[in-house]
Amino acid sequence: MKKLALRLLVGVVILASMNGMAQRFAPRHRPRVIAPPPVIFAPVPVQPVVVGNVPTQPVVVAPAAAPAASPLLLHGPWLTYPDTEAMTIGFVTAPLCGGGVEFREAGTEMWYQLWHANAGKLVRHRQQHSVRLFGLKPNTEYEYRLVIAPPLTRTLDHTLFNQKDPTVMVQRMERISSPDYHFHTFSDQPTLYTLSVTADLQFPAAVKERILRNYYSNGGMGASHLFAVLGDGDNVFDNFEYSYMKTLVDKIVQLGGSHRPSLFIRGNHEWRGMESDLWCDYFAAPDTNSTYFSFRCGEVYYIVLETGEDCPPYLMTEHFSGDNVAEAQLFAEQNYWLQSVVASEPFQTAKFRVVLSHTAIYSHAEKHMHDTVAQICGDLFKKQFPQNKIHLWISGHTHCYCRTIPGASMVYQLDVPKYALYSGEDYTFPCVTLDGPGGGGIENTLLNMSVEPDRLSVIVKDEAGQAIDAFAVLQDGAILDLNNNTLPAKQVGVTYHP
Ligand SMILES: [Fe+2]
Numbered sequence: 001m002k003k004l005a006l007r008l009l010v011g012v013v014i015l016a017s018m019n020g021m022a023q024r025f026a027p028r029h030r031p032r033v034i035a036p037p038p039v040i041f042a043p044v045p046v047q048p049v050v051v052g053n054v055p056t057q058p059v060v061v062a063p064a065a066a067p068a069a070s071p072l073l074l075h076g077p078w079l080t081y082p083d084t085e086a087m088t089i090g091f092v093t094a095p096l097c098g099g100g101v102e103f104r105e106a107g108t109e110m111w112y113q114l115w116h117a118n119a120g121k122l123v124r125h126r127q128q129h130s131v132r133l134f135g136l137k138p139n140t141e142y143e144y145r146l147v148i149a150p151p152l153t154r155t156l157d158h159t160l161f162n163q164k165d166p167t168v169m170v171q172r173m174e175r176i177s178s179p180d181y182h183f184h185t186f187s188d189q190p191t192l193y194t195l196s197v198t199a200d201l202q203f204p205a206a207v208k209e210r211i212l213r214n215y216y217s218n219g220g221m222g223a224s225h226l227f228a229v230l231g232d233g234d235n236v237f238d239n240f241e242y243s244y245m246k247t248l249v250d251k252i253v254q255l256g257g258s259h260r261p262s263l264f265i266r267g268n269h270e271w272r273g274m275e276s277d278l279w280c281d282y283f284a285a286p287d288t289n290s291t292y293f294s295f296r297c298g299e300v301y302y303i304v305l306e307t308g309e310d311c312p313p314y315l316m317t318e319h320f321s322g323d324n325v326a327e328a329q330l331f332a333e334q335n336y337w338l339q340s341v342v343a344s345e346p347f348q349t350a351k352f353r354v355v356l357s358h359t360a361i362y363s364h365a366e367k368h369m370h371d372t373v374a375q376i377c378g379d380l381f382k383k384q385f386p387q388n389k390i391h392l393w394i395s396g397h398t399h400c401y402c403r404t405i406p407g408a409s410m411v412y413q414l415d416v417p418k419y420a421l422y423s424g425e426d427y428t429f430p431c432v433t434l435d436g437p438g439g440g441g442i443e444n445t446l447l448n449m450s451v452e453p454d455r456l457s458v459i460v461k462d463e464a465g466q467a468i469d470a471f472a473v474l475q476d477g478a479i480l481d482l483n484n485n486t487l488p489a490k491q492v493g494v495t496y497h498p
């Protein structure tokens with residue numbers, strides 16, 4: 001009986017202390033809502049966005065205001081994996097911190113709370129935090145803030161389990177807010193927006209930052225609604241924090257990355273180095289828990305493919321890591337996933353389809369990577385399956401700008417092609433390959449793709465903001481050539497392997 005009374009007393013103490021903690025942590029006079037299920041937002045009809053011409057004066061996404069100052073927050077927050085009803089917020093904390101996000105629809109009172117948790121427990125033994133917000137309304141503005149649980153400072157004494165101790169019972173949380181912490185969910189209706197893409201930023205840190213800032217100011221990145229880094233963000237990943245977080249992600253966050261979603265896509269360089277296996281700790285895609293994913297924005301369906309290293313997984317050479325031995329598993333898994341994506345209703349009903357990957361399904365000269373993409377895609381996107389038609393494939397890797405002209409042995413390039421390319425006969429959509437350091441041509445390029453009611457309008461620029469190529473893809477796949485040899489990229493002949 002005594003034992004039962006003691007247990008009841010302990011239960012009351014725990015509930016009382018939890019209640020006290022909740023009251024201290026909750027915003028005053030506002031109810032606290034924990035872990036909202038997808039139904040927290042009642043379905044509301046979304047007004048279709050009026051379709052018209054592309055705005056001549058797009059709203060420029062402001063760079064970050066004052067960076068949020070907290071010794072507990074080391075990187076981010078960055079927005080990624082956008083969708084019509086979801087958004088992922090990533091950030092890196094000091095060691096042994098827990099982390100979460102509070103968010104609400106702009107202009108409303110109620111904040112909702114989601115934690116980076118595993119089976120109900122805060123994840124403390126990983127500094128990389130990722131919180132997927134779900135059940136959101138399409139085409140709606142949200143604001144958010146971070147909540148960080150600092151490291152625990154003492155262990156619990158289980159002999160004192162019925163003794164109140166505020167240092168244990170009231171967990172101190174740090175809430176981090178900023179005017180930059182907001183986002184707009186993608187629309188599921190026809191809508192005008194711009195995607196900016198660059199690739200192969202394998203430059204010294206200062207050059208990488210200069211290029212990004214110039215793209216932001218001169219190239220159109222500042223006005224884009226979605227930004228993608230298409231692989232080779234650095235040369236090698238022996239130190240992930242330096243190679244990718246400090247020299248790339250931090251810079252993107254400073255250029256609006258807390259309120260404009262970014263896609264961080266793995267190239268072959270991200271397969272190299274002693275810490276290259278950390279990629280998914282930072283950037284695992286929500287549905288696949290891997291490096292490939294798909295999503296829909298307005299009338300465009302995007303497929304992001306993982307195209308691997310540029311050589312087979314040799315066992316520990318000077319250059320290539322033997323740790324890539326499992327790549328074949330990844331490609332087979334990806335092929336299985338891709339078949340279901342192509343059969344899905346969002347893909348089949350999309351007006352436009354765009355693929356983003358570090359290398360291309362055709363128009364590149366490297367056999368290993370060509371074979372890899374062929375293994376992933378099979379025949380899905382070949383011309384005998386018009387129901388799966390792709391409108392545009394955007395890639396990088398070769399460090400030579402190139403845009404194919406479907407159905408012809410001609411491409412737009414800045415140089416004369418040096419090698420025969422692969423598989424041009426099988427595909428009816430254009431492949432763009434963005435530039436990179438060395439390799440002839442220029443050092444880097446930014447592609448801006450505007451999604452318009454009847455076309456994808458594409459302009460590719462150099463770091464100074466000068467156009468080097470331009471074209472548009474219509475819904476039926478026809479290409480409007482807006483270059484016609486008037487821009488630096490010129491039509492040249494090319495040889496395709498069968
Ligand atoms: Fe590269």
Ligand SMILES: [Fe+2]
Binds near residue numbers: 267269358396
């Ligand atoms: Fe590459």
